[in-house]
Amino acid sequence: MYRKNLLILALLISLIVPAGLVTAQDGEKTVVEIYFPIAVDSPITEILNGYAETFEAAHPDVDVVFSFEGAYGDVKTKLLNTIEGGGDRPALAIMLATDIYDLRNADAIQSWDAYATEDYLADFAPTWMTNSYYDFDGDGEGELYGLPFQRSTVLLYYNQTMLEENGLAAPTTWEELATTAQALTTDSRWGILVPNSWPYWVFQPFAAGAGQNIVSESDVDVYFDEQGIIDALQYWLDLFQVYGATPEGVQNNWGDAPGAFTDGNAAMIVHSTGSLPGILGRAEFEVGVSALPGREGGFYTVTGGGNLYLVEGIDDATAAAAWEFVQWLTMPEQTIDWSIQTGYINTRVSGFELEAWQTYVAENPQAAQAAATIDVAVREFSVQDLGEVRNIFHAEILNVLNGAATPAEAMEAAQTGADEILSIYR
């Protein structure tokens, strides 16, 4: 019996060992694993696997492996848990641009400074770089952590056909936005939907339109109790209290808004540029887009989306191969193709001159208008302890919408709460 078991064991080992040797031979290729979120409804996996094949054809020594992890939050959680548990780290990850502080603090990512040259960086639109630098080592100059890849802004989508039928023009001020929305509201249709299930992002263009962003360049300051912020919040209230142009209270769901718009149940919506291909594909009317009108005119929006991060603690060969791939992936040819296929905005300035883009926008002028909003985009909300500070801000915004507090009271409370947390860093 004993001898028989030994024999089986020997057989098993002889089966496993050659298998291991074969894997080792494959291992001569440098594997670049990339954690990737699926945040829009385009065939992301097909597009990216196609990119990987194209790249590998030119770089036979590199094996690019995309690992699709769900939403942005899932990618971050998985990366941090993998690192903490001592698992195999990916080389790259796409995560929210705003998560830069948490990720660097947790030693999850490393700087691109050793790789990215000034020439390379010069072609990225400066707007996209506003959440890319963090002075972690405290030498007074920020290190580069986030390379812009899938980026978006907030847009005002309006039903151009409906506006024309009612003899209205696209709004250019808060007043016009509200009165236009009011004029287009009927028993079965809302004038405007501003999703407030994840409110800070769609709120930022309104705040900027009142002359006050909720954050500055600093990672420890917020400006919740400034008059401009309070005015912007009051304007949100006015949209249903004064103009009756949007549902009362906390009503609009992020995911429902595009459908309501294309079905004609909402004349205007505030949503991500990422929804543009879907909306253009489904709408049976002419769709107009712009950034959000400001209080006294002008247009405003905010950046959003994800950056490419280089994971900390990978070996030099993998990091070098990852950098090769990132350089290729962020070439204008690829960023334009990515933009056309997904609705994210191209990140490379020179990409807009490519023929592929020119042809595309000749047919889809809205894409060009969406891309143009990067000139008026402010920095997205990002500070230390972002999750908690954001929760405080969200809670107070929802309080205001639910009538539990006035904008001034709520924003004072939000400021106090945020300062309490952020004071630890000052």
Next chain:
Amino acid sequence: MTQLSRRFLPILLILPTLYFVFMFTVRPTYKVLNDSQEYYYPSRPDRVRPTDLQLPGIEEAPRSLRGPHDVGWAYYRALFDPDTREGETFRQVMSNTTQYVLITVPISILLAFVFAVLINRPLRGIGLARMAFFYPTMLPLVSAATIWIFFFTPEYGIWNTALRFFGYHGAENWVINPNLALYSLMIVAIWKNAGYFMIFYLAGLQNLPDDVFEAADLDGANWVQKMVYVTFPLLRRTTLFVSVIAILSAFQNIDHALVMTYELATGEADLLLYEVYQQRFEFRNYGFANTLTVIMILILLTLTFTNFVLSERRGE
């Protein structure tokens, strides 16, 4: 067999079980109790600052913002100090969890009992009715929540349409409205669980002796009297059992919260286990997450122990 092996064989036989109990129950419990006395915040930089870590009873001193630092029972003191953020969160979470348990458990048990009585009859097509009541149980909670998100859709969702028919004109977006989100979770839990608990009542009903009902008939008891004075008391052990699993599952199931109310950025719908997840994986406030876990273990232990004592006594 020798005397020695006879003495040690039983111990040897339960050793594997003991090993697993130790590795997967005792050791983690000890570790979480230990770690709950430690400040560790890996999403904060390892930067030394004069700070009291914003915990009660901790003196200000130059410390790393990340930790780890031994803070003793500071998190437990913070839980019961409403001026701290931990205390405020704890108060809200406990209030939510208590409401959730107190509302979902009795309602789903009552519904389960009613369903069981309704379908415990030899009627044609009763199998279909049983199937209908039991169907929600077969769905994973995640799928149930996904279906209900659709029901809860403002304007055209079936839930809001039905409510409007009955004259409701309030807010409609249940899953993202801070005032409604917790109720939306309760509704899904009740819908999901009533059919499951019904099975236990149905089994109980079918095992009831006929003679007591014959005796009740002879005494001229009507249907309601039989229900209240005969059926329900006879099913008291089923009720006890169902209550215990209902309460335990109310503490343990948060799948629907992850699907439905994750977009709600505020804490109005956070249940205890969900908060543990958030603190541990989203905010990375390890000390607080461990402290909440200890509280959760204490609550579950108390419930299990109470159930043990009660059912042992009744068993006599």
